[in-house]
Amino acid sequence: MDGPRPLESVGVTSKPDRWWDGAAIYQIYPRSFSDADGDGIGDLAGIASRLDHLAGADGALGVDAIWLSPIYPSPLHDFGYDISDYTDVAAEYGTLADLNELIAACHARGLRFLMDLVPCHTSIEHPWFMEARAGRDSPKRDWFIWADAGPGGGPPSNWEAAFGGSSWEWDEASGQYYLHSFYPEQPDLNWRNPAVAAAIGDVMRFWFARGVDGFRVDAIFAAIKDDRFRDNPPDRRPHAIPGLGGDAGQDPLWSLNRPEVHDVIRHLREVAEEFPGRVLVGEAYLPVEELAGYLGHGADDEFHLAFNFELLLTPWEHQHLTLAIERSEALHPPDTIPTYALSNHDQSRHATRWGSERARAAAFLLITLRGVAVLYAGEEIGMVDADPAILPDPPFDRAGRDGYRTPMQWDATPSGGFTTGTAWLPLVDPASRNVAGQASDPASLLSLYRRLLAVRRASSALRHGRHRSIFGVGPGVLAWLREADDERVLVLLNTGDGDGPCDLAEVNGGAGEIVVATTERAGTVNLDRIKLRPHEGIAIRI
Ligand code: NOJ
Secondary structure, three states, X not given: OXXXXXXXXXXXXXXXXXXXXXXXXXXXXXXXXXOOOOOOOOOHXXXXXXXXXXXXXXXXXXXXXXXXXXXXXXXXXXXXXXXXOOOOOOOOOOOHHHHHHHHHHHHHOOOEEEEEEOOOEOXXXXXXXXXXXXXXXXXXXXXXXXXXXXXXXXXXXOOEOOOOOEOEEEEOOOOEEEEOOOOOOOOEEOOOOHHHHHHHHHHHHHHHHXXXXXXXXXXXXXXXXXXXXXXXXXXXXXXXXXXXXXXXXXXXXXXXXXXXXXXXXHHHHHHXXXXXXXXXXXXXXXXXXXXXXXXXXXXXXXXXXXXXXXXOOOOOOHHXXXXXXXXXXXXXXXXXXXXXXXXXOOEOOHHHHOOHHHHHXXXXXXXXXXXXXXXXXXXXXXXXXXOHHHOOOOOOOOOOOHXXXXXXXXXOOOOOOOOOOOOOOOOOXXXXXXXXXXXXXXXXXXXXXXXXXXXXXXXXXXXXXXXXXXXXXXXXXXXXXXXXXXXXXXEXXXXXXXXXXOOOHHHOOOEXXXXXXXXXXXXXXXXXXXXXXXXXXXXXXX
């Protein structure tokens, strides 16, 4: 070793007008959060009744924004991601007036309000598609993607839909196929048609004018496809990341992530720019190299934020976690920040994937990394996936995601305080994991989330600071520095099951003050003598 290297951080500190820099966003799956009217399905009034849990009250989690998965009218083939009316609220969730009230209630406590924008497909029951389907001469025909049968009489290309099978569905009445990147009940909009861009722009304006602070933009990498419908090649990408495409044995070369998608994103951004302070968060399961472009190619004219799912899809192993973090830090363009989530309504919950014994370490990781942290409702109490044996058969979701969408567990009663009726999906284990039980216990996971979020809000280094990894600190130990002009915080996380002695020579020794830990550790600590316990995380101001 040549002695300590000079400390150089990468990344940027934030610009003051961007409220989302370093923010924590809380994802609510509306059907499963809180049911105010007793029909077993969560609703807007239920969400409004739970805001004290989130922000602006003593003992609140302390998140900056909530994001609601779709609440629009839908025949529920994909539980709201198949929309039949973009500018209304489904009756089971409430009314537009309820939504206005909820937005106002959020704003009154300083909580931003994000909705889901699903611009790539509608429902087969959307009037646009019903009109398009009426015949080849329909004025709306070209709002969707239609094609004649291929030369052999089958689908026009070999493209596979995200949930399996061909992405082409035969429409008997009009004698053509239509394209659907997801379920057949979700016909893809034709983003090559300027009328579609204009209509979705108007949808955004409708909600922005109601005070919505931004959108999580669904499946954007599927927005635009090859206009010649060329066949996808077999998947031979050496670096394919599990879950990031290629699952169907084909490289989605012509059907996903086409270069023209950037025109689509720039259009969405232009509309957002009409309304100050609004944010767009792109959803795209892509390796960070590709994702980086969705944040603009040097110009700040595409998404403000884009989910980096590499961390979510990584096994809990030191090497894998290191790689995911390093790739994210190295490949995010200057002036942009990563957006991490560890769980969502599409993926096995991380307390199940990585194990409940790692839930505290995972919370620490998510909240001490540079960027935006997106929490999925229930992770703050350690909720796990439902055992398939308790789930409905046949499942509500054909792709098998019911187990990640079970109702929030507010208290220890059998209905978890979620509903006074019969919950639409069974609860997993309200008696052992619930908000009420953890709220007053300082050693609970919920209390840890609150502490982590409070410390992050108060710390310029943790909220806005640059990131610099420190390697070789000890087996299984992740280490990095978060640096702002006025504060430096050293973050240490033992990913292993054994003790984690730390060699911090590179940080030049000395003492530091613990600002937050996953354990009860507090006070001043000598950097020469730190030994982490299994799964322990400590953040130290140095
Ligand atoms: C991503 C959403 O999160 C998922 O739930 C949905 O099935 C697809 N996009 C299609 O909209």
